[in-house]
Amino acid sequence: MTVLALIEHDRGRLVPAALESLTFGRQLADRIGTELEAVTIGSTADGLAAHLGEFGAATVHQAHHELLADFSADGWADSVVTLIGTGNPHAVVASGTDRGNEVLAHVAARLDAPFVANVLPTGLETGADRNSPWHLTRVRWGGSLHERAVLHADVKLMTAALHRVDAERADTPGPATPAPFLPVLEERAAITIVRDRVERTAGVTLATASVVVGGGRGVGSPEGFAPLEDLAQLLGGVVGCSRAVTNNGWRNHTDQVGQTGTRISADVYFACGISGAIQHWVGASGAKCIIAINTDPGANIVTKADYAVIGDLHEVVPAIADEIRRRRD
């Protein structure tokens, strides 16, 4: 009986969240007094094994198959199902990312078993034996609400909510013994493969930028974003926006911060003319410092921000840019 952690990677490049969920898996394994195992899918990921050992993996299962050169939700799910069949793990944990949630949904659908998405590391009650129900806490509304849930399942399938566990190396590394295996893929895995793939040479992205200058309905028009662009550029950052903005067609959805947009992790987030609805807030709250610029001192974003300027963004934003230029001269 083990805890099996599915390691997300893209052609052998480890996704940072994978180490969070591996740490989550280790905490789970420690709690129920069992071993932590990992599984990587596709031979491109074979080189990750030693690193996974540092995080406590005793065994690293390696699915090898010609259809697994690229990500494939079906192929990955079939591989996990193969391992569940042979290893009978107590629980399978993946990252609460798009792919992690997608693959576990496929695994659950194959097994007709429950799958709990985006579980928090706190409040886990695992019960005495394999058949006991588990109690856990998961996030709803993109993180704005928590849910206590009970899970009855032979193999507990779950993803770890993003950025709720810090990736931490194990006190005692695991041997990370490689265990290659040939997964049993269904015919469909040959159909739902990636037909074409483009890697974007990502410059500064909204998710990773250290400065984000966000504009909301208060910006008023597409042209109104010019001073925000200017401020972002001065600080080496990017422009973000609220859904009111994308809905009006003022900016592309790739700029949207929030529950159905991007979660930012900036050092500073300027929220200009944004009211701070919870669906926006869950995307913005990852910023270390939030500066709200709003005409309404009672706006939700103002009460939650670290700093606020009460005033018209059309005046305040250019004034900030001018002041930065003046001091740099």
Next chain:
Amino acid sequence: MRVLICIKRVPAPGARINLTADGQAVDTTNLGFTMSPHEECALEAGLALVETHGGSATALTVGRPEAEEQLRYAASLGVTSVVLVPTDGNDWDPQRTARAITGAVEHLEAGADGSFDLIIFGNESADSGGFQVGVRVARALDRPVVTGAKGLTVDEDVASIRREIDGVQEVYELPLPAVVGVKEGINLPRYPTMKGRLTSRKATVDAINATGEAGGQAMVTLLSPPEVASHLVVLGDGVTAAPAVVDVLDELGLL
């Protein structure tokens, strides 16, 4: 082509989410209702496909009778038939929801109009966010599925799906009939026209009873996450606050 779009009625909270005293639900006093932006985009995607290729779009929801409001909204956009799978209003787990939808689809496909070429879901629901109902329905119907779609076109009997994950753009080609989960950003949803609004009032809501057996996951209670203590510092009013803002940036080493 025949397209089905699955949507979910959810409350539209503003600044915060309040819970009922027993913690079993979101307190919806004074709240309006909506659907996830992903689902608004799913409707748009379905309608756009029908405009290009001909055929019909159907919208389906599993929910309380009040969810008729969201179905009528779909009708006002141009969806030709709307289907309600009524629930008692309690929280249904993802397996149960998927079973109910699967049952309803089988019922609809047994009718004269035949099967759906494409079933479109929002990537995840706005409220419970289980990330699985579409995948489960696809499995039960033995159809291929891709989620996270940011692009969707149909050519002959193949759906091309584009999605983007961590800077990698992937393209999939699924033979129809297929299932797809779409994300906001795939399109810009239309607004209802006045005519659409008027006709939607008269739309017949077909009810299909498909209860679905409960699955292995159940909600015990909802909890508000701990509030982050506020440390708000008001830097001033209008342009006079600019130097104070730049002082903050300076302290953070951003100058």
